[in-house]
Amino acid sequence: xxxxxxxxxxxxxxxxxxxxxxxxxxxxxxxxxxxxxxxxxxxxxxxxxxxxxxxxxxxxxxxxxxxxxxxxxxxxxxxxxxxxxxxxxxxxxxxxxxxxxxxxxxxxxxxxxxxxxxxxxxxxxxxxxxxxxxxxxxxxxxxxxxxxxxxxxxxxxxxxxxxxxxxxxxxxxxxxxxxxxxxxxxxxxxxxxxxxxxxxxxxxxxxxxxxxxxxxxxxxxxxxxxxxxxxxxxxxxxxxxxxxxxxxxxxxxxxxxxxxxxxxxxxxxxxxxxxxxxxxxxxxxxxxxxxxxxxxxxxxxxxxxxxxxxxxxxxxxxxxxxxxxxxxxxx
Amino acid sequence: xxxxxxxxxxxxxxxxxxxxxxxxxxxxxxxxxxxxxxxxxxxxxxxxxxxxxxxxxxxxxxxxxxxxxxxxxxxxxxxxxxxxxxxxxxxxxxxxxxxxxxxxxxxxxxxxxxxxxxxxxxxxxxxxxxxxxxxxxxxxxxxxxxxxxxxxxxxxxxxxxxxxxxxxxxxxxxxxxxxxxxxxxxxxxxxxxxxxxxxxxxxxxxxxxxxxxxxxxxxxxxxxxxxxxxxxxxxxxxxxxxxxxxxxxxxxxxxxxxxxxxxxxxxxxxxxxxxxxxxxxxxxxxxxxxxxxxxxxxxxxxxxxxxxxxxxxxxxxxxxxxxxxxxxxxxxxxxxxxxxxxxxxxxxxxxxxxxxxxxxxxxxxxxxxxxxxxxxxxxxxxxxxxxxxxxxxxxxxxxxxxxxxxxxxxxxxxxxxxxxxxxxxxxxxxxxxxxxxxxxxxxxxxxxxxxxxxxxxxxxxxxxxxxxxxxxx
Numbered sequence: 045x046x047x048x049x050x051x052x053x054x055x056x057x058x059x060x061x062x063x064x065x066x067x068x069x070x071x072x073x074x075x076x077x078x079x080x081x082x083x084x085x086x087x088x089x090x091x092x093x094x095x096x097x098x099x100x101x102x103x104x105x106x107x108x109x110x111x112x113x114x115x116x117x118x119x120x121x122x123x124x125x126x127x128x129x130x131x132x133x134x135x136x137x138x139x140x141x142x143x144x145x146x147x148x149x150x151x152x153x154x155x156x157x158x159x160x161x162x163x164x165x166x167x168x169x170x171x172x173x174x175x176x177x178x179x180x181x182x183x184x185x186x187x188x189x190x191x192x193x194x195x196x197x198x199x200x201x202x203x204x205x206x207x208x209x210x211x212x213x214x215x216x217x218x219x220x221x222x223x224x225x226x227x228x229x230x231x232x233x234x235x236x237x238x239x240x241x242x243x244x245x246x247x248x249x250x251x252x253x254x255x256x257x258x259x260x261x262x263x264x265x266x267x268x269x270x271x272x273x274x275x276x277x278x279x280x281x282x283x284x285x286x287x288x289x290x291x292x293x294x295x296x297x298x299x300x301x302x303x304x305x306x307x308x309x310x311x312x313x314x315x316x317x318x319x320x321x322x323x324x325x326x327x328x329x330x331x332x333x334x335x336x337x338x339x340x341x342x343x344x345x346x347x348x349x350x351x352x353x354x355x356x357x358x359x360x361x362x363x364x365x366x367x368x369x370x371x372x373x374x375x
Numbered sequence: 376x377x378x379x380x381x382x383x384x385x386x387x388x389x390x391x392x393x394x395x396x397x398x399x400x401x402x403x404x405x406x407x408x409x410x411x412x413x414x415x416x417x418x419x420x421x422x423x424x425x426x427x428x429x430x431x432x433x434x435x436x437x438x439x440x441x442x443x444x445x446x447x448x449x450x451x452x453x454x455x456x457x458x459x460x461x462x463x464x465x466x467x468x469x470x471x472x473x474x475x476x477x478x479x480x481x482x483x484x485x486x487x488x489x490x491x492x493x494x495x496x497x498x499x500x501x502x503x504x505x506x507x508x509x510x511x512x513x514x515x516x517x518x519x520x521x522x523x524x525x526x527x528x529x530x531x532x533x534x535x536x537x538x539x540x541x542x543x544x545x546x547x548x549x550x551x552x553x554x555x556x557x558x559x560x561x562x563x564x565x566x567x568x569x570x571x572x573x574x575x576x577x578x579x580x581x582x583x584x585x586x587x588x589x590x591x592x593x594x595x596x597x598x599x600x601x602x603x604x605x606x607x608x609x610x611x612x613x614x615x616x617x618x619x620x621x622x623x624x625x626x627x628x629x630x631x632x633x634x635x636x637x638x639x640x641x642x643x644x645x646x647x648x649x650x651x652x653x654x655x656x657x658x659x660x661x662x663x664x665x666x667x668x669x670x671x672x673x674x675x676x677x678x679x680x681x682x683x684x685x686x687x688x689x690x691x692x693x694x695x696x697x698x699x700x701x702x703x704x705x706x707x708x709x710x711x712x713x714x715x716x717x718x719x720x721x722x723x724x725x726x727x728x729x730x731x732x733x734x735x736x737x738x739x740x741x742x743x744x745x746x747x748x749x750x751x752x753x754x755x756x757x758x759x760x761x762x763x764x765x766x767x768x769x770x771x772x773x774x775x776x777x778x779x780x781x782x783x784x785x786x787x788x789x790x791x792x793x794x795x796x797x798x799x800x801x802x803x804x805x806x807x808x809x810x811x812x813x814x815x816x817x818x819x820x821x822x823x824x825x826x827x828x829x830x831x832x833x834x835x836x837x838x839x840x841x842x843x844x845x846x847x848x
Contacts, residue, residue: 093493094489094490094492094493094494095489097441097444097484097485097488097489098482098485098486098488098489100444100448100485101477101481101482101485103448104447104448104451104477104481105474105477105478105481105482107451107452107455108451108470108473108474108476108477109470109474110455110470111451111454111455111462111466111469111470111473111474112466112467112469112470112471112472112473112474113470113474115462115463115464115465115466115467115470116463116466118454118455118459118462118463118466118470119455119459119460119461119462119463119466119774120459121455122452122455122456122459122462123455123456123457123459123774123775123776126456126774126776126780126784127780127783127784129452129456130456130784130787133448133449133452134787134791136445136448137445137446137449137791137795138791140441140444140445140448141441141442141445141795141798143441144437144438144441144802145438145798145802148434148438148802148805148806149802186775189774189775189776189777190777334466334467334470335467335537335540335542335543337467337542337543337544337546338467338468338470338471338542338543341471341543341546342471342474342475345471345474345475345478345479346474346478349478349479349482350478353478353482353486356482356483356486356487357482357486359486360486360487360489360490363489363490363494363497363498364489364493364494364497
């Protein structure tokens, strides 16, 4: 296989792992305002306190991969999206430290709740903003640094859409990890968010196709739409299954997996739309890729360690499997 | 206002954020190791005192680690946000080292940290110990990769430049570049020393207050033995590292020693001086003649290259390098003296009673961190004006951002990090005041640990599910 293409897929995998895993734990923070009965917020935080660090590591992985394998994309993307990325980092700082300090605090707990919740929400929003900006295209001149090209109605919409998506994943996660009242509450929220996310996916798709002619070409020229039809159809199927399970409580974990599937399909849609560009209309993956010696050096690392990482991550999740109520034990 | 340009602001921001960040890893690398040692000793000897040490220090470890994580994520993005051109030209060399750091260290630490912190009742004691050990090993691996990357920027090797971009000729030469072996050893030792000083300082504080005395004695005694070995080895490694700098980065060495003449054969060991970049000489110089030559060249009249041998635009800002070095070495000497004093007092049987000694140890609680930061200033400021030594100037690779955007984020970082720093100190104080867990509490937990945690949790699950289903019926 073509090495640059292989790395493009590895990067896609890292991004997918990041949005699924950190997606649900950022989402827990977004859902905080809707869980304010005594003990509920402890429950929410306990459900993710042992995994958030590992989840966020996928973001560092994505950054390092870009840096090493597609340095031109790393440099261009990060510097032209300076403000939204910095805001995201600030937000991630606030939510990250809240995990440690909240449980050790007495009087200041309300501040840590705010820090966790607002931090999660802003980080998710900024990620959506970045996503929207990449899709709509980055100016090729110096205005990319100085203008506010990353604030448009479209990017604001994708910002909220990503927030809704993460919150949906989190609600499904809570549905899987809780009992009784919290589970029922999570199911109700998840249903609302599921509908919101499905609508948002349609809106973003239509909006993109209407404003970006090259993406329109990709989806509708020739028979392409027929070949690509399974994507939207699978989204619909995942949505329906998820809705039914949330309604009947028959399968506690299936809505979560359906949510992950929705994210995977969304990501696939994005890749199909902009491929082979990494920065649309400017830089293809073959133009941005590092020299061969670099690609060959990273190859064994990626092939050996990513499977191992997945295995012990799974082991970590297994140890804390079951309901949150059963692992009250701290350290 | 002429200094408030994008270049200066980006550099100040990077310096500020990385200085704040390094505080936390330099503690956790050593502390994770200590906790693993205690847990291992507890498993081996069943002496609950070791468990008490592990269980107490795991809390400061957790908050320190958390701070390190959030600050570290900022670092991994700042290369791209503020030094985009540097990323583009050096990414093919440095990026892979960071990829390997993430793959072999960050995931390992994060994956096993959950079990280390929250898994006491979920896995058996052996698996828990292994998790702690893996976290500790993860911190070492992580430092090794990042030191390889940073050392390559100090003493680049194994590369060729093609169309202005660094390509790699030999990865062995890139990783094992000339300064790497010394610097990685120096940094790991510094981290172990930092953690030992922290533990020793808190133990001394308890002994002075006459609280938790048995717990504190164990902590102080162990760390003092360790410091005796670590600080003495560090003196040797530091000296070797200095000789390496003399060979590969002569301008940095000249700044460290405050040498101006292009070729100086009577190098004094300066005790005090203020290097003056404008007049190209030292103000208020006090020194011991020839001693510098003796240390650096191991001969009485050994010649050393001075700053005037380099064009003005290629010289690092000497006063900062000069004084950071003296802070680092001065504190280092203090640490050696403390370790030696401990040996003497232990012989006399007064290790836990001598008030002056305990006060000095308590005073040195944060000095490992201070010394580490000072050392990094020597290394990094001494490398300037180059980002890759002698090859790429920092000024040439800054992202072309509007200055006010960088100013905005710099101000935000200063506010947020100051706030976080205070919060961190507040919670450290709180944990230290609260003291170690009581032996009675630990014994209760011992019972839980005796039952295999995994099976226990599983049984609990089953019971709950039965209950749940009955409720539905």
